[in-house]
Amino acid sequence: MTRTLSTAIVSMMLFPAILVAELPKPTAVLDLWPNGAPDTNGLTGPEKGKRCVGNISKPTLLVYLPTGDRKPTSAVVITPGGGYGVVCVESEGYPIAELLIERGIAAIICKYRLPNGHHLVPANDARRALRTVRHNAEKWNIDSKRVGVWGFSAGGHLASTVSTVFDSGQADSSDMVERQSSRPDFSVLFYPVITMMDGAVHKGSRRNLVGASPQATLLQRYSNENRVTKQTPPTFLLHCTDDRAVPVENSLGYYRQLVAKGVPASLLIFESGSHGPTAFNKNPSWLAAFDRWLTARGAK
Structure with a gap:
């Protein structure tokens, strides 16, 4: 892969088939719960769709590692969006993995289960993904203290959920993965549902996560602007003013709480770009800011 990062970003939506063709096969594809998940979303049968995958009952991790001799790198768990109804791996998974591995950062796409009326399921998968990366840190030549999460839209809600509610692991668990921390060391949120x-x-994400007539306690629980603490990881946010799907107030509200709690935070707001990958395709200047932020966080 010899293209520059800026070329890769501009091409993400224009030439998705080329990007997918050029992306190497994953270093590994892991069953997130090889001994069975502790919960279920009630879905059965095969997955549906390719670009945006639905009916996911068995979550997987697609692991992409930088090549060549290298020091232990940082790693990013990617949670694509899709309104908690699908997982859009083609537009918000594969291109992001390519961007990261070109920068020498390990990329792990989390194809998480959709809630289907079981609101705990997606976050359980995302936390398990972070634990799994740390469990495999030595094997994958990853620095276990530099493991972040990058979420988009509803996947941004998922990323902010695990960035505000996490634990240090269960030291006495017979499952070695569960002994690892689920706290991201840094968080990247693009046009996130918050x-x-x-x-x-975003009414579709809310309906898919907590139902059409949710209890007030669930609305509070998953309004992640209310869950920010001093322990929430440093965060980089990107949103567009003209986003009609997920209003920019989602990022603004989260950012205000990060600042109030003293959490290092950067927020980029662009006038136009709407929702989805056009938000960053139309505004390539975000890359320079993102690069500076990664360096400041020690993530590269």
């Missing part, structure tokens, strides 16, 4: 409250909520 709140479940009327006014700025």
Whole structure:
């Protein structure tokens, strides 16, 4: 892969088939719960779709590692969006993995289970993904103290969920993966769904996560602007003012809480770009800011 990062970004939506063809096969494809998940989303049968995958009942990790001799690198768990109804791996998974491995950063796409009325399931998968990366850190030549998460849209809600509610692991668990921390060391959120409250909520994501008539306690629980603490990891956010799907107030509200709690945070807001990959395709200047932020965080 010899193309520059800027070329890769501009090409993400224009030439998705080329990107997918050029992306190497994963170093590994892992069953996230090889001994069976502790919960279920009630879905059965084969997965549906290719670009955006639905009916996921068995979550997997697609692991992409940088090649060549190298020191232990940082790693990023990628959680694509899809309104908690599908996981859009082609537009918000594969191109992001390519960008990261070109920068010498390990990329792990998390094809998480959709809630289907079981709101705990997606976050359980994302936390398990972070634990799995740390469990395999030595094998994959990854620095276990530099493991972040990068989420898009509803996947951004998932990333912010695990960035605000996490644990240090279960030291006495017979499952060695579960002994690892689920806290991301840094968090990247692109046009994220953050709140479940009327006014700025993405109604489709809310319906798919907590149902059509959710209890007030669930709305509070998954309004992640209310869950920020001093322990929330440093965060980089990107959003567009003209986003009509997920209002920019989602990122603004989260950013305000990060600042209030003293958490290092950067927020890029562009006038236009709408929702989805056009948000960063139309605004390539984000790359320079992102690069500086990664360096400041020690993530590269």
